[in-house]
Amino acid sequence: MPSLSTATPVATAGEEKRRKAVRLIPGGVNSATRNVGYPAAFSHARGSTITDSDGREFVDYHCAFGATLLGHNDERVNAAVAETFGTIDLIGLGVTELEIQAAQLVQDLIPSVDMSITTMSGTESTFQAVRLARAATGRKYVLKFQGCFHGWHDAVARNVASSAEGAWGRDPLSAGILDDAIDATLIAEFNDLGSVQEVFDRYPDQIAAVILEPVPHNVGALLPIDAFLRGLRELCTTTGTVLIFDEVITGFRHAPGGYQELCGIAPDLTAYGKAMGNGFPVAGMGGRRDLMERFNSAGGDVMLAGTYNGNPRIHGSRRGHHDSD
Numbered sequence: 001m002p003s004l005s006t007a008t009p010v011a012t013a014g015e016e017k018r019r020k021a022v023r024l025i026p027g028g029v030n031s032a033t034r035n036v037g038y039p040a041a042f043s044h045a046r047g048s049t050i051t052d053s054d055g056r057e058f059v060d061y062h063c064a065f066g067a068t069l070l071g072h073n074d075e076r077v078n079a080a081v082a083e084t085f086g087t088i089d090l091i092g093l094g095v096t097e098l099e100i101q102a103a104q105l106v107q108d109l110i111p112s113v114d115m116s117i118t119t120m121s122g123t124e125s126t127f128q129a130v131r132l133a134r135a136a137t138g139r140k141y142v143l144k145f146q147g148c149f150h151g152w153h154d155a156v157a158r159n160v161a162s163s164a165e166g167a168w169g170r171d172p173l174s175a176g177i178l179d180d181a182i183d184a185t186l187i188a189e190f191n192d193l194g195s196v197q198e199v200f201d202r203y204p205d206q207i208a209a210v211i212l213e214p215v216p217h218n219v220g221a222l223l224p225i226d227a228f229l230r231g232l233r234e235l236c237t238t239t240g241t242v243l244i245f246d247e248v249i250t251g252f253r254h255a256p257g258g259y260q261e262l263c264g265i266a267p268d269l270t271a272y273g274k275a276m277g278n279g280f281p282v283a284g285m286g287g288r289r290d291l292m293e294r295f296n297s298a299g300g301d302v303m304l305a306g307t308y309n310g311n312p313r314i315h316g317s318r319r320g321h322h323d324s325d
Ligand SMILES: Cc1ncc(COP(=O)(O)O)c(C=O)c1O
Pocket: 065, 120, 121, 122, 123, 124, 126, 149, 150, 151, 152, 213, 218, 246, 247, 248, 249, 273, 274, 283
């Protein structure tokens, strides 16, 4: 019989689950920022509390990066989604009533949005916004700001929480991105209009879009200077550049109409997600009618596709947030 000192300590249920997860899933998690060590396996979530596989309760200050705005398993949201069960689910043709209601609600809340589409994630939303801007302007470059995060697609996956050496330089978030894709995205400093003007001077008539989080939450919630946002709006208007607000974090949170409701500046396109579905995967983008009508669904030349776009079952989630129209 092994002595106490040499006995292998018995793993808790949580440790067992974590080990199994690491065998089955790279790093044991489905998104790299979740790799925070122990506790790692959770079994329940309700309101502000999450419970791990060992039965320990935690107050969830993370809130899935702000997606679970109303708290976990909000009963109104759950009931609204449950209402769709047995009534409707994914339909690969036409449009559903819930999609029309969702578009109406988004457009009522965000006045700069004349038309909108729904996607499944913020990444898809900023992807569509950037592609649309390139198509509409016929220009190559996109300008983003050091520190802003817009998802993981190639056009925006650079210069987020860079090291001191990486900031301002060429700091891709991932291997495997084509050099051309990285280099077609230019970097300026948030709240520094001079740095933006410099990039515009270097690439005259070549910048398709300026994309920003109006409040860069991904590097600790920098507050925008009013004159900076106004200056961007003016510069984009005078140069024919598409101004994209990425309100994936700020949308439906800083104000029902997002940060643009508070600052009073209308971007050309807006991307949103997260809080829209209180944990259900629904996101979207929208903006100026003339830009949105470039989608090939409306006879334009920009591809709009996605098996799960506009999934009416998930669209039920936003009804729990708001009214019951
Ligand atoms: C500002 C911002 N934009 C876009 C995204 C990407 O959204 P998703 O993770 O839903 O693809 C995120 C995600 O954290 C975000 O914070």
